[in-house]
Amino acid sequence: MAADSQAKHGVVAPDGAQTPTGAPDVTAGPAPPVSFPGASVPVLAGLQRRATEYRRFGQDPVLLASLLAVGLFLLLFVVWPLARVIGQGVYTEGAWSIEQYGRYFDDMTARYYRNVVWDTLVMGVLTGTGGTALGFMFAYAVARCAIPGKRVIHVLALLPTISPPFAIAIAAILLFGRNGLITARLLGINFGPGVNDIYGMDGLVFVQVITFFSVAYLILRGMLERLDPAFEEAAESLGASKWHIFRTVTLPLLIPGFASAFLLLFVEALADLGNPLLIAGNTTVLSTQIWMAVTGEYDQKKAAALSVVLLIPTLTVFILQRYWVSRRSYVSVTGKPTGGAAQSHDPRIRWLFNGLTYVACALIILLYGVIVFGSLTRVWGVDYSLDLSHYAQAINRGLKAILDTTFLSAVATPIAGILGMVAAWIIVRRSFSGREALDFTSTLGGAVPGTILGIGYIIAFITAPMLIVTVTYIILLLVIAGVTARRWPARLGIIAVGLGIGFLVTYIPLFVEEGVWRGILALLWIGLALGTWALSRRAGHVPRGLFVALAGLGVYIWLGGAIQAVIVPLAAWGRTLPGTNLPKIVDSLAQHIGVFFQVPVALLGVVYGIVAVVLVTRMRGAARWLVAAGSLALIYAMMFVGEPLVLIGTPYIILAAYAVRSLPASVRAGTAQLQQIDPAIEEASTSLGADASITFRRVTLPLILPAFLAGLIFAFARHMTSLSAIIFLTTPKWPILTALILSEVEQGGMSLAAAYSVILILIVLAAIGLMYLLLGRPGAGRDTGDLSIGVG
Numbered sequence: 001m002a003a004d005s006q007a008k009h010g011v012v013a014p015d016g017a018q019t020p021t022g023a024p025d026v027t028a029g030p031a032p033p034v035s036f037p038g039a040s041v042p043v044l045a046g047l048q049r050r051a052t053e054y055r056r057f058g059q060d061p062v063l064l065a066s067l068l069a070v071g072l073f074l075l076l077f078v079v080w081p082l083a084r085v086i087g088q089g090v091y092t093e094g095a096w097s098i099e100q101y102g103r104y105f106d107d108m109t110a111r112y113y114r115n116v117v118w119d120t121l122v123m124g125v126l127t128g129t130g131g132t133a134l135g136f137m138f139a140y141a142v143a144r145c146a147i148p149g150k151r152v153i154h155v156l157a158l159l160p161t162i163s164p165p166f167a168i169a170i171a172a173i174l175l176f177g178r179n180g181l182i183t184a185r186l187l188g189i190n191f192g193p194g195v196n197d198i199y200g201m202d203g204l205v206f207v208q209v210i211t212f213f214s215v216a217y218l219i220l221r222g223m224l225e226r227l228d229p230a231f232e233e234a235a236e237s238l239g240a241s242k243w244h245i246f247r248t249v250t251l252p253l254l255i256p257g258f259a260s261a262f263l264l265l266f267v268e269a270l271a272d273l274g275n276p277l278l279i280a281g282n283t284t285v286l287s288t289q290i291w292m293a294v295t296g297e298y299d300q301k302k303a304a305a306l307s308v309v310l311l312i313p314t315l316t317v318f319i320l321q322r323y324w325v326s327r328r329s330y331v332s333v334t335g336k337p338t339g340g341a342a343q344s345h346d347p348r349i350r351w352l353f354n355g356l357t358y359v360a361c362a363l364i365i366l367l368y369g370v371i372v373f374g375s376l377t378r379v380w381g382v383d384y385s386l387d388l389s390h391y392a393q394a395i396n397r398g399l400k401a402i403l404d405t406t407f408l409s410a411v412a413t414p415i416a417g418i419l420g421m422v423a424a425w426i427i428v429r430r431s432f433s434g435r436e437a438l439d440f441t442s443t444l445g446g447a448v449p450g451t452i453l454g455i456g457y458i459i460a461f462i463t464a465p466m467l468i469v470t471v472t473y474i475i476l477l478l479v480i481a482g483v484t485a486r487r488w489p490a491r492l493g494i495i496a497v498g499l500g501i502g503f504l505v506t507y508i509p510l511f512v513e514e515g516v517w518r519g520i521l522a523l524l525w526i527g528l529a530l531g532t533w534a535l536s537r538r539a540g541h542v543p544r545g546l547f548v549a550l551a552g553l554g555v556y557i558w559l560g561g562a563i564q565a566v567i568v569p570l571a572a573w574g575r576t577l578p579g580t581n582l583p584k585i586v587d588s589l590a591q592h593i594g595v596f597f598q599v600p601v602a603l604l605g606v607v608y609g610i611v612a613v614v615l616v617t618r619m620r621g622a623a624r625w626l627v628a629a630g631s632l633a634l635i636y637a638m639m640f641v642g643e644p645l646v647l648i649g650t651p652y653i654i655l656a657a658y659a660v661r662s663l664p665a666s667v668r669a670g671t672a673q674l675q676q677i678d679p680a681i682e683e684a685s686t687s688l689g690a691d692a693s694i695t696f697r698r699v700t701l702p703l704i705l706p707a708f709l710a711g712l713i714f715a716f717a718r719h720m721t722s723l724s725a726i727i728f729l730t731t732p733k734w735p736i737l738t739a740l741i742l743s744e745v746e747q748g749g750m751s752l753a754a755a756y757s758v759i760l761i762l763i764v765l766a767a768i769g770l771m772y773l774l775l776g777r778p779g780a781g782r783d784t785g786d787l788s789i790g791v792g
Helices: 002-009 042-057 061-090 099-104 110-144 150-162 167-176 181-186 201-226 229-237 242-253 255-271 274-279 286-295 300-326 347-375 389-429 435-447 450-461 466-484 488-505 514-538 544-562 564-574 581-597 601-618 621-640 651-674 680-687 692-703 705-721 737-746 750-775
Strands: 377-379 383-386
Touching: 061 300, 061 389, 061 435, 061 450, 061 466, 061 601, 061 651, 099 110, 099 300, 110 150, 110 201, 110 255, 110 286, 110 300, 110 347, 150 201, 150 347, 150 705, 150 750, 167 181, 167 201, 167 274, 167 347, 167 750, 201 255, 201 274, 201 347, 201 651, 201 705, 242 255, 255 286, 255 300, 255 435, 255 651, 274 286, 286 300, 286 450, 300 435, 300 450, 347 377, 347 750, 377 750, 389 435, 389 581, 389 651, 389 692, 389 705, 389 737, 389 750, 435 651, 450 651, 466 488, 466 601, 466 621, 488 621, 514 544, 514 621, 544 564, 544 581, 544 601, 564 581, 581 651, 601 621, 651 705, 680 692, 692 705, 705 737, 705 750, 737 750
Parallel strands: none
Antiparallel strands: 377 383
């Protein structure tokens, strides 16, 4: 019965699961047996089964392209940089070596290094537990206890996650430090030897919990608002007490949210660098140890080895979370009409949750009040007289950093949000070999310390990474050839033609300048579109939309060169404007326009390869073969001409780092929400003939809108406040605001740093308000529509 229930709700896909009529059978479990010579050999049978699974993705080109986009993004910007960092720790002087890990077993150093690992784990567990509990308290008070002023409480709950690095730690030190406003001046505590202060494990956990609990709040509030009240009403009608219902009905339905929130908070705590640097005191954790190995000891090999050690607890927690959640069904959104969210009428529960929430809100207001007050003081800690000059100074000195950080964060936010929701949908709703690896890799980008990710990007993309470029092209080549022809002789023919022509095209840049080469490349894509049009007309099938899309690829490349005629005069005109701020604004605007049109050609080739997969599968006859061979040739030329994927110094490496760091939150939020939705809703759509893209856009996405909005909010806030990875990638041409704040803190400019922090918080709050205005209130009926339509 348990297996039948799980199969019904789609939480665990059993072997041999059947797919609905008309739906691609990739939603099922392992593929049915295929007769072929040697099938009795387990290894060959397993390979055949995996090949069959991925072949079925070709039945839905959008689904295949989505999997390809997520997989290649993770391969290029997560797996490859981390592999390069790890390689630095195990490859010494031309030979493999593990001497970097010997310090954990050496009699002289083992105790210290093991204590560091233990303190790191304790900090992660305490932060994950405390942050999840605090987030649940806020979520339950807002969603179930009708707490007065819940909109204000919602804003206060978001404040910690949108604050810049070090803000909470600095505020805690100024309030509760040895010379703090409360501890020293108000309470008169004298911190002598043996007296506990804010520095150390307790202070670090306190700061981490306040900083990261917002993630748990967003996840758990969305789940609480979507729970079907019929479950609790049924238990109450059977005579169960409020506490029994809460313990046996409400909490078990929230287990995916608790597990996802704990995982995220555990990962965030282990990867955080700013708070441990300021408030950890004599407690050393792995992130600060890695930072010191890079900046103090200049030992990248040691830092790489320490990063491997840090990945071990992250992997362990991930496996435990997957095992616990996958054992049960947590469907609570079934597509049938339900009442509104259940409210708690027990005055004891309401007073408890509301009272504790108000106390926590008062503490948050106090912490951020100190930051605002500090931005208005003449000299923080010395002269507390009011002074507004720090804001004028922040605008004059940091305007370009403010504009560039906001722009890059805004561009990276939809990338991380969409990739996260698509990845979550594939992970939860599709069963295929490698799904667990995809899930783990999507989390890995946020698990490692940002310092290691930043160093990995430098190592991986400061010179042309020909190995990963070749691997990426081979993947695109095999997929395009695979969806074009069924038999290998035909596929090999397409590959041979594509590689041959592509190899010849790579000689063109040897005789022309880069601008001319982009123009020729654009003409070749447009020529491919015209050839496809001619063949399609001869066959009596004219795919106008596909022709426009194919020609658009060439036009976009041409715009990359033509846009120089716009941005160069624009920047020159800006320099003639009066004042100091207007020229900066116009110069930044010119750079921002260029970001949309001047994507590196090799990176553009990867995107074009994914688009080509969709175009090829929707072409017919000879046009399909032409598009396949032509795309393979032109993509080869785009990816192997010059120094491909040398991204250091460009804004695209910052965009990639932003998206990678915020992707885990989007994936986990989407996963937790999807595990509550009955797959029968999507099956009804596919059984009526809708493909994966229509089902996802019109059915799944409205249902997971709260998680999608939570992912967008967290992504933008994470981008604006990111430091540890970005500090290695920022340049004078692309300054980042958080790096500027850190520089001011190091120089003792606390009031100016506080002013920058307030400006950053206001920008993020304005962006959150705009997201709510555009997307609407998550969970409202007008967003989800009538879910009972087409569902039995």
